[in-house]
Amino acid sequence: MRILTASDRSLLVEAADLDEAMRLNLAWDGTPGVVERIPGARTVLVRFDPVRTTAASLAAVLSATVVDAEHVPHTSAVTIPVQYDGEDLAEAAALLGVSAEELVNRHLAAHWQVAFSGFAPGFGYVVGNDPLFDVPRRSSPRTRVPAGSVALAGAFTGVYPRESPGGWQLIGRTDAVMWDIDRDPPALLAPGTSVRFERAERETASLPTENRDDASAPGSVGARDAHDMPDALRSPTHPAIEVVRPSLQLLVQDLGRHGHAALGVSASGAADRTAMRDANRAVGNAPGAAVLESVGGPALRFHGDGVAVVTGATGDITLTDADGVTRSIPHGLPFATVSGDELALGHPAQGLRYVIGVRGGIDVDAALGSRSSDTLAGLGPAALAAGDIVAIGDAAVAAVDPVPQPRELPGIR
Numbered sequence: 001m002r003i004l005t006a007s008d009r010s011l012l013v014e015a016a017d018l019d020e021a022m023r024l025n026l027a028w029d030g031t032p033g034v035v036e037r038i039p040g041a042r043t044v045l046v047r048f049d050p051v052r053t054t055a056a057s058l059a060a061v062l063s064a065t066v067v068d069a070e071h072v073p074h075t076s077a078v079t080i081p082v083q084y085d086g087e088d089l090a091e092a093a094a095l096l097g098v099s100a101e102e103l104v105n106r107h108l109a110a111h112w113q114v115a116f117s118g119f120a121p122g123f124g125y126v127v128g129n130d131p132l133f134d135v136p137r138r139s140s141p142r143t144r145v146p147a148g149s150v151a152l153a154g155a156f157t158g159v160y161p162r163e164s165p166g167g168w169q170l171i172g173r174t175d176a177v178m179w180d181i182d183r184d185p186p187a188l189l190a191p192g193t194s195v196r197f198e199r200a201e202r203e204t205a206s207l208p209t210e211n212r213d214d215a216s217a218p219g220s221v222g223a224r225d226a227h228d229m230p231d232a233l234r235s236p237t238h239p240a241i242e243v244v245r246p247s248l249q250l251l252v253q254d255l256g257r258h259g260h261a262a263l264g265v266s267a268s269g270a271a272d273r274t275a276m277r278d279a280n281r282a283v284g285n286a287p288g289a290a291v292l293e294s295v296g297g298p299a300l301r302f303h304g305d306g307v308a309v310v311t312g313a314t315g316d317i318t319l320t321d322a323d324g325v326t327r328s329i330p331h332g333l334p335f336a337t338v339s340g341d342e343l344a345l346g347h348p349a350q351g352l353r354y355v356i357g358v359r360g361g362i363d364v365d366a367a368l369g370s371r372s373s374d375t376l377a378g379l380g381p382a383a384l385a386a387g388d389i390v391a392i393g394d395a396a397v398a399a400v401d402p403v404p405q406p407r408e409l410p411g412i413r
Contacts, residue, residue, distance in 0.1 A: 003059045010047040011059060018042060018127060018155075022115050023067040026075065026192050033058055038261045039116040039191050041125075045261075074113055075192035078176075080159065081200030082150050086170035092135050092152055095169075106130050107171070112157065112195040117187060117264040121377050122161035122179030124189030133157065141167030148173050150197075159189065162378065174200065181367055181379075187263040239304030239392035241358065243384045244342060247296030250384040252362050255288040257370035257379070268374040272353050275312035279357030282309040282334045284396045289361030290371040292384075294354045297345035302337040306392060307359040309334045310343075313351030318344050334359075363393035 001024065006012040015021035018041055025039040028046065033053030038045040048058050084104045086092075093103040110128035117124050135152040142165065145151075149160045151168035160166060161178035178188050189195065243250065253276065256269025270276040270293050280289045284307075292300075297315060302308070310317050310331060317329040322340035329335050329343070337343075337358075345354050364371050364381045373380040384390070 001063065003062060005055060006045060008055075009050055010045055011055060011062065013044045013046060013062060015042050015044065018115055020067075022113070022127075022192075023073075024062075024065060025116075026073055027065050027067045028062065031058075031061060036259050036261060040118075041116065073192070074194035075190070077194040077196070078188055079196045079198055080150075080174050080176045080188075082172040082174050082197050083200045084150075084172040086150065086172045088138070088151075088169040089171045092169040092171055095135055096132055098132070103132075103171070106132055107157070108197055108199065112197070114189045114191050114193045114195065115156075116191050117189070117262060119264060120161055120164055121260075121264045121379065122187040122189065123158055123264055124178075124187065124191070124193070124195075125156045126158055126189060126195050127155055128157065135169050137167040138169060141165055145170065146173070148175060148178075150174055161187075185263060186260075186368070191262055239302075239306050239358075239360065240389050241292070241362075241392060242301040242303060243298065243386055243388045244301050245299035245344075246383075246385050247294045247298040247345075247354075249295040250298050251293050251373040251375070252290055252364055252381045252384070252390065253293045253372045254290040254370055256372050257368045257374075260368055265368065265377055265379065266374065268377070268379070269370070269372045270355070272312050272351075272355060275353070275355040276357070278332065279309050279311040279355045280361070282311070282332065283307050283357050283359040285357065285359065285361050286395065289357070289393075289395060290364065291358075291362060292356040292390075294345065294356065295352060297347050297354065299342060299344045300356065302339060302341045302343070303389070304339050304392070306337050307334050308337050308343065309357045310345065310354055311357065312353050312355040313348035315348045315350075315354075316344075316346030318346075320344065358392050359396045360393040361395050363391040363395075 002014040004012045013024060015024055021039055021042050021044055025037055025044045028034060028037055033048045034046055035049050036047040046062065089100050093100040096103060110130040112126045112128045114124040115127045133152060134155050137153045144163055145160050145166035147160055147162045149170050150172040151158055151170050153168040158168065159174060159178050176188060180186055253270035256267035257265060258267050276291050277287045279291055280287050310329065314331050317331060318326050319329050320326045320342045321338060367379045371380060373383065375383065
């Protein structure tokens with residue numbers, strides 16, 4: 001193996017091949033100081049806690065690892081029922097020089113194991129012991145592949161956890177739920193899992209397309225639809241923020257969801273973390289409290305009294321009260337808000353993203369321990385649109401008084 005420095009908290013281990021990468025990844029489970037392992041086709045990214053170990057010490061431990069060259073252990077075992085009626089079954093069989101029935105039989109008979117994850121949360125790259133399976137991807141990818149589609153590409157088989165674009169050869173479909181954030185682990189096909197495919201009865205392998213990708217369906221990876229707000233927030237009786245005018249992109253963000261990269265989930269979180277921390281410090285929140293992060297200038301209405309701040313990009317910032325009186329707001333300094341106040345942010349003169357922090361933080365449902373919006377994976381709250389309302393929490397830990405500002409400035413209306 002070859003061990004490279006990837007960052008001040010991670011090492012990248014290059015293995016000889018996929019089998020060695022799989023063996024090494026599993027062998028390092030429980031290694032002191034390691035906080036996360038992210039396997040790939042020929043690599044394992046090892047993230048560590050610099051308080052518990054050093055890069056040099058960890059590299060010495062990793063390089064001394066001895067693994068069984070003949071056997072890749074498995075961490076768990078699952079059985080997936082498949083109805084083999086995929087659109088590409090006949091074409092894939094022809095590419096491999098066998099009949100469709102032989103392809104299916106050998107897919108059922110092979111021993112499969114999840115090598116690594118990626119592409120989407122819960123999408124496992126499953127490798128088998130039958131050399132037959134080395135199938136080229138489609139020359140023209142589909143724009144929509146149904147959730148539950150069982151497919152082949154290269155030496156791998158996989159199951160699409162949600163509806164998405166894809167270029168793999170579709171050979172069947174399953175009802176098995178690939179991703180469920182309330183399950184531990186959320187991914188049915190986690191790295192190291194042994195997989196067996198079996199024929200499904202026709203009546204048990206249907207895929208209900210209308211709510212298969214619905215955020216409320218069990219196992220869905222779709223984001224909670226920000227437009228389906230509870231009635232209590234549509235007519236808020238506690239502090240909240242209403243979107244009057246959205247920007248190019250207005251998201252709820254925090255420090256992100258770490259520790260799930262091996263399951264295909266990126267950390268995501270605020271793009272401008274310095275601005276997020278500055279905002280939370282200004283209003284007395286913990287550093288990781290959720291904020292609003294905006295590309296472009298939105299307009300927001302406050303329900304209930306509170307304290308807010310704008311950091312990140314700079315531009316014209318004004319606050320208009322219920323009587324129509326407008327005043328300028330200083331960048332980076334906390335200011336008091338009264339119910340009915342509307343905050344308007346102009347197009348940034350410098351920078352790209354505004355960060356709007358409020359005392360108590362933005363209070364939305366957490367997914368895998370984070371309130372951040374991951375638009376690619378479909379985790380967390382959806383991008384906010386006009387009319388959406390998000391609650392303000394009460395988790396300020398070191399509340400500060402806002403900078404005194406007159407409610408009316410001469411000449412500003």
